[in-house]
Amino acid sequence: MSTNNIRIAVQKSGRLSDDSLKLFKECGIKFESGGSKLRSISSNFPIEFLFLRDDDIPGYVEDGVADLGVVGLNVLMEHTRKVDVVKELGFSKCRLSLAIPRGENYTDLKQFEGKSIATSYPNLTSQFLLKNGVKAEMHEISGSVEIAPSIGLAEGICDIVSTGGTLLSNGLKEVATVFQSQAVMIANATLSSEKQAILDKLLFRIDSVQRGQN
Ligand code: ATP
Ligand code: ZN
Numbered sequence: 001m002s003t004n005n006i007r008i009a010v011q012k013s014g015r016l017s018d019d020s021l022k023l024f025k026e027c028g029i030k031f032e033s034g035g036s037k038l039r040s041i042s043s044n045f046p047i048e049f050l051f052l053r054d055d056d057i058p059g060y061v062e063d064g065v066a067d068l069g070v071v072g073l074n075v076l077m078e079h080t081r082k083v084d085v086v087k088e089l090g091f092s093k094c095r096l097s098l099a100i101p102r103g104e105n106y107t108d109l110k111q112f113e114g115k116s117i118a119t120s121y122p123n124l125t126s127q128f129l130l131k132n133g134v135k136a137e138m139h140e141i142s143g144s145v146e147i148a149p150s151i152g153l154a155e156g157i158c159d160i161v162s163t164g165g166t167l168l169s170n171g172l173k174e175v176a177t178v179f180q181s182q183a184v185m186i187a188n189a190t191l192s193s194e195k196q197a198i199l200d201k202l203l204f205r206i207d208s209v210q211r212g213q214n
Contacts, residue, residue, distance in 0.1 A: 005041065005048045006198040009066035012038070012051035016183055019091035020070045024049075027205040046198050057186075058083060064188050067195050068202075074160060074181040078121050086199065087185040087206060094162040096121055096179040099172040101149050106175045112136045112156060118148030119158035121178075128178040146170035 010020045021033050024047075031042040031049055040049045050066055057069040058081045070089065074096055098117070100106060109132045119125050122138035129136050139154045146166055148154040158178060161167060167174055185206075187199060 004194050004198075005046045006067045006195050006202070007048045007050060007065075008068040008070070009050045009052050009057045009060050010070045011054040011057070014054060016054060016070060016072060016092050019089075019183065023089065023091075023206065023209065026209045027202065029205075045202075047202070061186050061188050064190075067188050067191055068199065069186045070183055071186060072181050073184050074121065074124070074179060076184065076186060077179065078123050081186075082189050083186040084189055085184050086187045087203060089183040089185060089206075090210065092181075092183040094160050094181050095177050096124055096158060096181065097161045097174045098125070098156055098158050098176045098178060099146075099161075099167050099174045100156045102171050102173045106173070109134050109176060115155040116153075117156045117158050118145050118154035120145060121158060124179055125158040146172060 011017045024031070029042050029045040029047060031040045033040060033049070033051070038051050042048070052060065054071055054075055057066070057071045058076050058079065060066045061069040061083045062081045072092055072094070074094070076083070076085070098112070109129065112129060112134050113136065116137040116139050117125060118139045118141050120140065120142055122140045126136065126138050139148070141148065145157050145159045147170065148157055150171060157172065160181070161174060164174055191199060
């Protein structure tokens with residue numbers, strides 16, 4: 001393979017990984033994955049895969065360490081990054097939602113005025129509330145957000161939900177949706193024309209795969 005490979009960052013292991021790898025395999029791209037391997041060059045398409053933590057992907061793509069990346073829109077939008085969203089991939093669908101203890105009454109968003117909210121998404125959450133005229137205090141934590149109300153850390157939470165099962169088992173109820181998310185492909189803002197041509201070819205194949213699924 002030439003040195004003109006396009007480099008794509010995908011999640012090493014997590015809720016984006018399986019569907020990301022499946023997509024590229026369905027595009028007819030052959031590569032090795034799994035185990036402790038952190039990079040892999042395709043044997044039949046000019047692409048190199050980097051396997052990383054999802055949180056690091058937007059930054060690597062912005063800096064040009066990777067040309068492309070697959071990441072949840074939620075992670076991308078929480079921080080301001082100069083990258084292009086080139087494709088909605090339709091998997092890892094989830095939403096960022098506000099939740100409160102199940103026993104409490106919910107009327108409307110005004111209820112969050114002056115309250116403390118535990119979240120890993122303080123920017124998306126506070127922007128949403130401010131747009132609705134509500135000012136709340138963000139308490140940023142990186143994981144196990146659902147536990148916060150029961151240990152007195154916050155009055156509500158704002159977290160990623162897909163089925164709602166985790167909320168339920170932590171005595172919480174979902175009261176408002178802040179943001180709808182899915183996996184997207186992002187690209188560095190200044191790709192060379194050679195890399196843009198490879199990206200176009202890749203997007204063409206992804207379109208065909210997606211058409212086949214509809
Ligand atoms: P990493 O170790 O790479 O940092 P992580 O623990 O931060 O992984 P995952 O839980 O694997 O991340 O989720 C990755 C992305 O998958 C989320 O940012 C979100 O876009 C999406 N996702 C889809 N469904 C869910 C869900 N039920 N819970 C959490 N994230 C989900
Ligand atoms: Zn992560």
